[in-house]
Each structure stands twice: as structure tokens, then as C-alpha cells.
Amino acid sequence: LAKTTQPISMDSYEGQEVNITCSHNNIATNDYITWYQQFPSQGPRFIIQGYKTKVTNEVASLFIPADRKSSTLSLPRVSLSDTAVYYCLVGEDRGSTLGRLYFGRGTQLTVWP
Amino acid sequence: NAGVTQTPKFRILKIGQSMTLQCTQDMNHNYMYWYRQDPGMGLKLIYYSVGAGITDKGEVPNGYNVSRSTTEDFPLRLELAAPSQTSVYFCASSYPPGTTTNEKLFFGSGTQLSVL
Numbered sequence: 001l002a003k004t005t006q007p008i009s010m011d012s013y014e015g016q017e018v019n020i021t022c023s024h025n026n027i028a029t030n031d032y033i034t035w036y037q038q039f040p041s042q043g044p045r046f047i048i049q050g051y052k053t054k055v056t057n058e059v060a061s062l063f064i065p066a067d068r069k070s071s072t073l074s075l076p077r078v079s080l081s082d083t084a085v086y087y088c089l090v091g092e093d094r095g096s097t098l099g100r101l102y103f104g105r106g107t108q109l110t111v112w113p
Numbered sequence: 114n115a116g117v118t119q120t121p122k123f124r125i126l127k128i129g130q131s132m133t134l135q136c137t138q139d140m141n142h143n144y145m146y147w148y149r150q151d152p153g154m155g156l157k158l159i160y161y162s163v164g165a166g167i168t169d170k171g172e173v174p175n176g177y178n179v180s181r182s183t184t185e186d187f188p189l190r191l192e193l194a195a196p197s198q199t200s201v202y203f204c205a206s207s208y209p210p211g212t213t214t215n216e217k218l219f220f221g222s223g224t225q226l227s228v229l
Contacts, residue, residue, distance in 0.1 A: 034217065036218075041222070041223065042220075042222055042223070043117075043203045043205065043220025043221055043222055043223055044156070044203075044218070044220050045220065046217035046218065046219075049217065087155065102155075103148075103155035103156035103157075104155045105153065105154055105155050106155060
């Protein structure tokens with residue numbers, strides 16, 4: 001299962017756009033890229049998933065270049081409530097392999113007023 | 114739907130004691146998982162189950178046992194608690210494969226366990 005590399009921490013101010021980049025050089029053909037968000041004292045929560053190009057939902061956008069060796073989670077106009085740990089996961093998001101996706105240390109995003 | 118429910122939320126154990134962490138889900142998910150998260154670290158998979166009566170080891174299964182007698186419940190058992198098992202434990206579930214285009218994990222709110 002592919003491992004990922006992402007920054008340990010990032011800081012931002014309210015209203016700014018935040019981009020968190022994740023490296024996954026060993027991504028396989030069948031692998032998807034998934035991002036989760038975790039608030040203190042809570043379990044992770046699914047944010048967005050993609051395979052290639054760009055995916056957008058009501059929470060975030062996910063940009064994936066053609067070689068798929070990295071991906072960027074984009075959070076538009078962050079607020080204090082976006083302060084959380086963000087995890088980038090790569091794997092064949094099917095069946096029993098879903099639960100064995102690698103949760104690294106994630107990126108601690110802190111949003112300041 | 115309540116989603117994934119874990120009990121208790123907090124527990125303190127003495128070394129050598131045993132306990133069961135409860136997890137139940139009301140989404141009719143076949144797949145269920147147990148993770149542990151140490152301070153400042155990511156999640157590590159302990160055990161998982163693909164359906165009632167079927168379980169398998171994850172990355173860090175030593176010191177734990179599981180059972181899956183029903184679709185809804187997936188309890189985690191600690192037989193002889195050790196300080197190294199002090200952690201936050203998360204239970205998760207997911208849809209069966211092929212039933213949705215966005216397969217994802219649904220997590221409970223966790224159990225904070227301290228072994229002293």
C-alpha cells in the first residue's frame with residue numbers, strides 16, 4: 001500500500017485559501033487519493049476523494065496532476081473551525097483494503113483570527 | 114441514524130485488568146475496523162472484519178482480540194492490559210465494495226483508554 005508524505009503542520013489566517021500538498025510517488029494504477037479531516041477528540045471524517053484531474057465538492061477541491069505522484073487539497077476561505085488534522089491516503093479504495101489505508105501523522109492546520 | 118457508536122468514552126485500567134470496548138453501527142455496513150491512535154500520531158489498524166463471523170489481523174493486533182457475531186457489533190477485547198495500550202481507540206465501518214462510487218470510512222468518536 002502506497003505511503004504518503006505531507007507537511008507536519010501549516011498555519012493560515014481566516015479568509016485565506018489553504019493548499020495542502022501530499023506526495024505519493026509509489027501510487028499504483030488502481031489507487032485512489034482520499035483526504036480525511038480530524039478534529040480533537042473525534043474520529044476522522046471523509047472530505048474528498050479523486051483519481052485524476054480535479055474534484056470539487058461543497059467542502060474542498062482536490063487537484064491531481066497527470067502523473068498522479070502528488071495531490072493538493074484546497075480549502076477555500078478557511079475559518080477557525082477548519083483547524084484540524086488533515087490526512088492524505090492512497091490506496092485501492094475497495095473492500096478490505098479500504099481499512100488498511102495508511103494513516104500517517106497528517107497535517108495539523110491551524111487557522112488564526 | 115446514529116452512525117458508529119463507541120462505549121465507553123473514557124476508561125482507566127490497572128495493569129493486568131481486562132475490558133471490552135464496544136462498537137456498534139446502524140448503517141448495515143459489512144466492513145468494520147478497529148484503530149488505535151497514539152498522541153500526535155496517525156491511526157494504526159488493529160483488527161478488521163468483512164462480515165459476521167469473519168475477522169482478520171491488522172498492523173498491530175498483539176494484545177487484542179475481536180469477535181463479530183452480528184453485522185452491527187464489533188467489540189474489541191483487551192485481556193491483560195499493559196501501559197503500552199494507553200491510546201485512543203477508534204472503531205470505523207464502511208459500505209460493502211462496489212455499492213458506492215465514494216467508498217469511505219465512517220468513524221466513531223473514540224474511546225480514551227489509560228492503563229496505569
